[in-house]
Amino acid sequence: MSSFIFIVPSYFGVDMGNSEGTYQIGPLLIAYEKVKSVMDEETYKWHHDTHYAGYVNKRNEVESELSKVDRSKANANYSAFRAMKLEETWNGNGMLLHEMYWDTMGGDGKYDAEMEIIKRLDEDFGSFQAWKDDMTATAKSGRGWAVLCIDRFSDNKLRNFLFDAHNQGGIVGSVPILVVDVFEHAYYHKFGPDRGAYLAAFMDNIDWKKVDEKFNRHKT
Ligand code: FE
Numbered sequence: 015m016s017s018f019i020f021i022v023p024s025y026f027g028v029d030m031g032n033s034e035g036t037y038q039i040g041p042l043l044i045a046y047e048k049v050k051s052v053m054d055e056e057t058y059k060w061h062h063d064t065h066y067a068g069y070v071n072k073r074n075e076v077e078s079e080l081s082k083v084d085r086s087k088a089n090a091n092y093s094a095f096r097a098m099k100l101e102e103t104w105n106g107n108g109m110l111l112h113e114m115y116w117d118t119m120g121g122d123g124k125y126d127a128e129m130e131i132i133k134r135l136d137e138d139f140g141s142f143q144a145w146k147d148d149m150t151a152t153a154k155s156g157r158g159w160a161v162l163c164i165d166r167f168s169d170n171k172l173r174n175f176l177f178d179a180h181n182q183g184g185i186v187g188s189v190p191i192l193v194v195d196v197f198e199h200a201y202y203h204k205f206g207p208d209r210g211a212y213l214a215a216f217m218d219n220i221d222w223k224k225v226d227e228k229f230n231r232h233k234t
Pocket of ligand 1: 197
């Protein structure tokens with residue numbers, strides 16, 4: 015595993031050579047057995063091989079098209095350039111958020127009170143339970159993602175942000191530490207419309223050691 019975020023060709027730092035362009039489809043490094051409480055096996059495969067791979071491939075396609083599009087026709091009501099600029103961030107964040115989503119799954123949901131991340135959640139939210147309640151509420155309110163971030167450029171506090179779409183809702187400069195996908199494709203096949211049951215299973219599947227490592231790497 016390579017260093018966290020902002021790396022090319024992919025967050026995983028593994029060049030699979032399987033997409034044409036700058037960005038490569040990272041492997042699904044987590045074994046199905048480790049996440050079966052959160053998703054069925056078909057979703058495990060579809061989510062990576064179809065949804066996630068689609069974002070990587072389209073990110074490459076958009077990048078290629080952007081090198082050719084006529085910038086002199088740029089227009090905010092409609093222009094090919096505008097459409098591509100919107101899809102650039104849709105697919106770019108679609109790629110990165112999925113990689114981060116799987117990265118801290120596969121644990122047992124247990125944590126150590128001495129972990130830096132747990133101490134900071136206590137400090138910034140009042141208690142671990144208050145963070146968990148807020149994260150669950152954020153995830154129930156979103157159409158796309160709930161993301162625990164270090165809000166670096168504001169006051170450096172931990173906050174749960176709602177990314178309603180891949181490219182809508184993030185705070186500039188904030189660093190994602192823990193990501194949950196709440197698009198229906200992530201849970202409907204196993205849980206139907208019961209998003210709460212999916213989120214409870216997700217919370218019990220967090221690898222807090224990894225979250226703590228990530229927090230320590232990116233806190234300032
Ligand atoms: Fe997804």
